[in-house]
Structures are given as structure tokens and as C-alpha cells.
Amino acid sequence: MKVVVSVGGSVLAPDLEPDRVADYATVLQDLDDRGHTLATVVGGGPTAREYIGTARELGANEIELDQLGIAVTRLNGRLLIAALDDRAAPTPAESYESGREAIRRGDIPVLGGVVAAQTTDAVAAAFAEYVDADLLVYATSVPGVFDADPNEDADATRFDSLGADELVDIIAGMEMDAGSNAPVDLLAAKVIKRSGIRAVVLDGTDPERVARAVADDEFDGTEIRPGA
Ligand code: UTP
Secondary structure (H helix, E strand, O other): OEEEEEEOHHHHOOOOOHHHHHHHHHHHHHHHHOOOEEEEEEOOHHHHHHHHHHHHHOOOOHHHHHHHHHHHHHHHHHHHHHHHHHHEOOOOEOOHHHHHHHHHHOOEOEEOOOOOOOOHHHHHHHHHHHOOOOEEEEEEOOOOOEOOOOOOOOOOOEOOEEEHHHHHHHHHHHHOOOOOOOOOOHHHHHHHHHHOOEEEEEEOOOOHHHHHHHHOOOOOEEEEEOOO
């Protein structure tokens, strides 16, 4: 199975503690050993937010802030590359094309951000579409897709499964509320919908959840069904 695993920066490197990155590398190596074709996309997390906050105070414009965010996603990507050793492409792929070339060589590509004005959620969806992945896994800091922001609403309920068109409607509603924590952003949801790729959103604080979602199709999270 060809799988794109998107790991949020707040999940992979919340405080630059090495064990989480090493645990992700172990899970990815195990899936690689089982014959799956893998690609990863890594987010910027709190480190990106710190850099962006400081640069904003220094007067950087929004595109400059995005470029800074992209740089941090690639720094986080280099942590995962270090842990994956010779299975990973040696540098973060800076384009979808170079990521696809890495797969063709038999390496695991590690992508960060690609272009300003989006997030790595969208990168993961677009890359999954580009390489015709069978599955897209979002390892995030929330345990799935809810009908409301679970941080704000005690009655928020998690979906076990929903159609890609429903995902777009839910995320569009959430993004109308300033400051809400959508599990994936709207651009990503729209690319998931048009690509017809099956996606899973799960709590990435335990990388074993990613392993189960890929290897055994058992997961504790939300499945996004294509074409529904
Ligand atoms: P992230 O995708 O990591 O955003 O990109 P995030 O919402 O902080 O996600 P977590 O915490 O990792 O889960 C960090 C920043 O990098 C820029 C954006 O500014 C984004 O906010 N970025 C990222 C881009 O401009 N383009 C990209 O393709 C990716």
C-alpha cells in the first residue's frame, strides 16, 4: 500500500525531545519492512509559531512569515531524516516532484512546506494526490474530526467515519469561527475530496496508532471515505 503520513510539528517535535521522533522513525521503518511505500510530511509546530511570532514583531510580512514557517518545517523534517537514517531521502523534498523522485529511488521522502500561504495539511493532501496514494494519515494533536471544537464545546462528538464532502462542510463551518482548531484545514479537505483518496485523522501523540491504521486498518480516529 502507498501511504502518505502527515505528522504535525506539535506532534513530532513539541519540545525537540528526541524520543518522539525516534518512535516515529521506528514505526515508519517497520511499515517499510512490511513492504508499504511511504512518504512523510512534517509540520512546523510550536517552533514555527515562535519564529513567526518574533518575526511578526520585527515587521515581516505574511509571505515572509510563511517562508519562515516553511524553513522550520524542513528543520523538523531533518530531525525525522536523522532518525530514519539511510531509508530517508537525505534532504527534505522542496517540491512534489523531488518527493516523487525519492519514492521512485526507493527512499522515504520527507516533505515540509512547499509554497507560501498554505499549511502542511494541504501539502500532504496534494502530495498524496500527486503520487496516487492509497491512504493519507493525519497524525495530529486532536483525536479525529469532531462536530464542534472539542476544546470549546464539552458536547462535541467525534465522527468515526464521514464522507469527504461532509468533511469540507464541517471544516468550512469551523474556519468561520476565529481561532478554532480544525483538525485539517479547508484547502486540505477540498483536495482530499477531489482526489478520492481515503484519509484517516488520528491522535499522533502515540505513533503506534499510525502503525495500526496502516498495517491492520484498525484505528482510533476518524476515517474520511472517498466519494461519499
Ligand atoms: P504547519 O503546517 O506546520 O502549520 O506550517 P501548523 O498549523 O502550525 O501545524 P502543526 O502545529 O505543525 O500541526 C507552519 C507554517 O509554515 C507555513 C505557514 O505559515 C504555516 O503556518 N507554511 C507551511 C507555508 O507557508 N506553506 C506550506 O506549504 C507549509
